[in-house]
Amino acid sequence: MYTGRDMTELSMISKHEWTDAELEFHHRSLQQMVPYLNVEGQTIHRSIVEEIEARGGLKQMEEVNYSQGIDTDDIFF
Numbered sequence: 001m002y003t004g005r006d007m008t009e010l011s012m013i014s015k016h017e018w019t020d021a022e023l024e025f026h027h028r029s030l031q032q033m034v035p036y037l038n039v040e041g042q043t044i045h046r047s048i049v050e051e052i053e054a055r056g057g058l059k060q061m062e063e064v065n066y067s068q069g070i071d072t073d074d075i076f077f
Contacts, residue, residue: 011044015051023052 004022015023030037030045037045052058 015047018051020055023048023055024058027052027058 002021002025004019004025007026010018010022010026027045027048030041030048033041034045
């Protein structure tokens with residue numbers, strides 16, 4: 001289950017300050033709603049994707065989480 005900061009709090013800080021788990025969770029959540037997002041939502045999702053790519057992509061993030069003993073399956077719902 002995701003227990004990180006909500007989008008209201010995260011929207012007030014730079015994506016560089018988000019944790020990998022926060023990026024991954026909100027990316028996957030928004031990814032499921034892409035067809036229904038307005039321009040602002042699409043812009044937020046795109047900036048999340050760009051930050052994930054800057055950190056080496058989801059595969060890289062999952063490998064880091066796994067090596068740190070974090071089960072990424074527990075991050076979602």
